Amino acid sequence: MIKDYQTQKELRDFYDICIIGAGPAGITLALQLAVNGRQVLLLEGGGHEYSQNSQSLYQCPSTGLEVYAEETRLRYLGGTSNHWSGRCRPFEASDFNTGPPVRLPGWPIAFSEMERHLAQAMAIVDLVPNASFKAINPSLDGADFVADRFLLSPPTRFAKKYAKELNDTEGLDVFINCNCVDLEFNSNTGRIETIVVADYEQHRERVKARQFTLATGAIENARQLLNSESLAVGGIVSEGGLVGKCFMEHLNVELGTFILKDGQGKDSREYFTTDTFVSQHKAGKGNVAISLVSEVKTYGRMAAIKSFFENLICDVGVEQKIEFITKFDCPGDGVIGTLIEQFPNLNSRVSLVPERDALGMRKATVHWELGPADRDTVKSIGLEMAKCFADTGLGLVKLEQCVYDETVPLKLNPHAHHMGTTRMATAPEFGVVDENCKVFGVENLHIAGSSVFATGGASNPTMPLLQLTLRLAEHINSIS
Amino acid sequence: MNELDLSTSAMDRRDFLQVFALLSLGVLAFGCSETVARPSAVKSGYIVINGWVLPAQHFQPAQT
Numbered sequence: 303m304i305k306d307y308q309t310q311k312e313l314r315d316f317y318d319i320c321i322i323g324a325g326p327a328g329i330t331l332a333l334q335l336a337v338n339g340r341q342v343l344l345l346e347g348g349g350h351e352y353s354q355n356s357q358s359l360y361q362c363p364s365t366g367l368e369v370y371a372e373e374t375r376l377r378y379l380g381g382t383s384n385h386w387s388g389r390c391r392p393f394e395a396s397d398f399n400t401g402p403p404v405r406l407p408g409w410p411i412a413f414s415e416m417e418r419h420l421a422q423a424m425a426i427v428d429l430v431p432n433a434s435f436k437a438i439n440p441s442l443d444g445a446d447f448v449a450d451r452f453l454l455s456p457p458t459r460f461a462k463k464y465a466k467e468l469n470d471t472e473g474l475d476v477f478i479n480c481n482c483v484d485l486e487f488n489s490n491t492g493r494i495e496t497i498v499v500a501d502y503e504q505h506r507e508r509v510k511a512r513q514f515t516l517a518t519g520a521i522e523n524a525r526q527l528l529n530s531e532s533l534a535v536g537g538i539v540s541e542g543g544l545v546g547k548c549f550m551e552h553l554n555v556e557l558g559t560f561i562l563k564d565g566q567g568k569d570s571r572e573y574f575t576t577d578t579f580v581s582q583h584k585a586g587k588g589n590v591a592i593s594l595v596s597e598v599k600t601y602g603r604m605a606a607i608k609s610f611f612e613n614l615i616c617d618v619g620v621e622q623k624i625e626f627i628t629k630f631d632c633p634g635d636g637v638i639g640t641l642i643e644q645f646p647n648l649n650s651r652v653s654l655v656p657e658r659d660a661l662g663m664r665k666a667t668v669h670w671e672l673g674p675a676d677r678d679t680v681k682s683i684g685l686e687m688a689k690c691f692a693d694t695g696l697g698l699v700k701l702e703q704c705v706y707d708e709t710v711p712l713k714l715n716p717h718a719h720h721m722g723t724t725r726m727a728t729a730p731e732f733g734v735v736d737e738n739c740k741v742f743g744v745e746n747l748h749i750a751g752s753s754v755f756a757t758g759g760a761s762n763p764t765m766p767l768l769q770l771t772l773r774l775a776e777h778i779n780s781i782s
Numbered sequence: 783m784n785e786l787d788l789s790t791s792a793m794d795r796r797d798f799l800q801v802f803a804l805l806s807l808g809v810l811a812f813g814c815s816e817t818v819a820r821p822s823a824v825k826s827g828y829i830v831i832n833g834w835v836l837p838a839q840h841f842q843p844a845q846t
Contacts, residue, residue: 623840
């Protein structure tokens with residue numbers, strides 16, 4: 303049953319499991335546990351629809367690269383799935399077999415742990431289970447790039463699609479407008495004994511449960527942990543610890559433009575780096591999207607491009623060619639965009655500022671920063687893709703200067719894929735949660751969602767985070 | 783329970799995410815910059831001139 307905590311203060315005295323956050327991870331976990339007979343409480347800070355008083359609690363100043371932390375998230379039932387684009391691409395075995403080229407380990411679990419939940423995760427986002435991920439174009443010749451394979455969810459809006467289950471599943475209480483404002487840790491028992499919830503009038507009460515799970519997204523999961531004074535006193539969260547660190551995004555870089563040798567094409571193309579490329583260049587993975595401009599109407603453009611190719615191969619002096627190329631100024635046939643892996647980086651992090659929100663919680667700030675290895679990835683992918691264009695006779699690429707010249711600041715945008723702030727590891731020196739997504743040092747606190755990603759690959763995170771959530775549901779069912 | 787409707791504000795935010803792509807097209811439409819060309823070597827027989835990644839074979843000195 304979905305109840306509004308603003309008007310219905312009807313929390314039970316005790317739950318088996320309390321889940322904080324009703325986005326894709328929280329909703330999936332709650333339903334998986336409730337159908338197995340558990341008494342489950344699912345808390346959502348927002349209401350049924352977008353409202354400014356809820357969304358304003360996501361205000362989040364940032365330093366470093368602009369991450370658009372407020373705009374890219376949605377704080378109401380269904381969470382950020384309410385503006386999800388629906389692109390689904392699974393992780394690959396190499397995401398789990400190979401650690402990142404930085405001083406942090408990769409995933410501590412085997413790829414098979416993800417793979418066995420793929421069919422069910424696909425069904426949750428309205429894909430046909432076991433359907434093949436499809437390419438929209440042929441692969442490129444050479445060993446560096448293959449055609450990217452993905453499927454598109456309708457996209458699934460979780461609150462809408464699962465409204466009936468959220469209302470009717472026995473044992474499940476869903477409360478909207480119910481904000482978690484504190485996690486109360488008991489150092490003697492090593493457990494979260496209670497959490498404190500509040501409505502928008504600051505009415506507060508404690509919730510008791512055997513198990514708690516945070517499922518509020520990568521920024522808020524870290525913020526909840528960092529805001530808990532009892533976790534700090536208990537030594538679970540500390541300044542030198544990993545909570546909030548290794549915030550990762552996928553890099554949306556304008557690599558450049560291109561001209562096609564055989565005139566303007568019509569179809570967009572998507573390519574993906576091969577494991578050979580990643581190994582050879584010690585680079586991250588990346589999707590490269592070749593988008594054609596539907597109408598480029600410039601008088602004499604086609605003749606100018608033809609002239610460019612002719613001048614390139616004709617037998618004039620080198621100096622003349624360089625001068626001609628330098629002065630060439632003509633709209634291209636399209637643009638090259640990316641979704642590139644960012645490696646975990648301790649300096650890229652979520653932390654707290656002294657300012658408090660309307661419910662009295664300290665606000666979070668995000669400092670999004672790339673490392674040298676990320677610039678190398680962008681440069682390698684840009685140059686190698688440009689060479690593939692020329693090698694295969696497809697055309698020629700003009701890269702943005704920031705792609706090949708690392709002294710120029712990189713022009714990039716985020717993809718709204720927040721990952722890594724409570725990363726999974728085998729030990730607290732390297733992460734915040736263990737292989738079962740349980741917070742190190744706390745017996746009964748788990749974390750669901752992409753904040754536990756040890757590395758982010760170059761796959762859209764929603765479907766993989768659901769695979770991990772299904773695995774987490776299995777684990778919690780086994781211990782509670 | 784009534785079926786939930788998506789709010790207008792959420793739709794606005796979906797549009798926001800599209801802005802990144804539109805910005806890319808904007809750069810394209812106004813063409814390339816004219817920074818001074820300085821060829822830089824790229825391995826495997828390619829050079830970069832003013833951002834263009836070009837086969838180096840086209841820039842060999844003329845044979846005599």
